[in-house]
Amino acid sequence: MNTTGLVVLAVGLLLCYAGVRSVNLAVLASGFAIGWLITEPFSATFLTALIVGLACAVGAWVLAHLVFRVALFFVGGLAGAVIGAKVFGLLQPEDRSVVLVIIFVAATGFLGGLVTQRFRRPALAAICALGGAALVLSGLARSFPHVFTFLRNPAGNWQAAFAAIVWVALACTGWVVQRKAKDKAAQSR
Numbered sequence: 663m664n665t666t667g668l669v670v671l672a673v674g675l676l677l678c679y680a681g682v683r684s685v686n687l688a689v690l691a692s693g694f695a696i697g698w699l700i701t702e703p704f705s706a707t708f709l710t711a712l713i714v715g716l717a718c719a720v721g722a723w724v725l726a727h728l729v730f731r732v733a734l735f736f737v738g739g740l741a742g743a744v745i746g747a748k749v750f751g752l753l754q755p756e757d758r759s760v761v762l763v764i765i766f767v768a769a770t771g772f773l774g775g776l777v778t779q780r781f782r783r784p785a786l787a788a789i790c791a792l793g794g795a796a797l798v799l800s801g802l803a804r805s806f807p808h809v810f811t812f813l814r815n816p817a818g819n820w821q822a823a824f825a826a827i828v829w830v831a832l833a834c835t836g837w838v839v840q841r842k843a844k845d846k847a848a849q850s851r
Contacts, residue, residue: 686723693722735775738786741793742774743767748796748829751814752822787844791836795829 697718701711746767754762778785803814813829816822 685726689723689726690719693719696722731779734782734786735779738778738789739771739775741786741789742777743771744793744796745774745789746770748800752816752826752829783844787840788833788837791833791840792829794836795833798832799825799829 694715697715698711700718701714706714746769747763749770750763750766774789778789799810799813802810803812812821813825816825
């Protein structure tokens with residue numbers, strides 16, 4: 663009996679039938695499989711193939727975690743920049759400096775990325791809801807400028823405050839819908 667084949671068979675079955683259940687499991691199994699298969703053309707011994715497979719599994723796992731963390735930071739940063747652009751538009755409706763806009767949007771993007779990286783899905787849901795609501799308001803203002811222009815360019819403090827209230831209310835409904843969808847997905851599992 664060839665124990666080499668059994669190890670590969672076990673990892674293959676694990677990846678084939680249980681890979682979708684756990685990203686970590688899929689990454690580890692795939693990394694191991696890559697390492698193992700790389701050693702086959704060289705007729706490596708069982709111990710060498712095992713060591714290379716385990717090293718590739720750990721390397722793939724570390725790489726995947728770095729990529730996921732960077733991806734969350736990037737998505738949170740983009741949504742944070744959208745929020746920053748909307749906040750700047752509400753706070754500075756008349757006096758606009760290009761340099762100040764760039765700095766403000768970059769800072770809120772960076773903060774959005776940090777918050778998302780730290781708190782993951784709950785923060786991402788909130789940041790995406792706020793960013794999406796900002797786009798909805800801007801879309802309404804562009805689509806119906808005679809009615810909703812204050813959502814894009816508020817004329818005074820009261821219009822800016824009202825636009826901010828509408829924005830937060832819309833974002834809250836978006837967040838609630840996201841939470842309910844997440845809860846439904848969790849219940850169906």
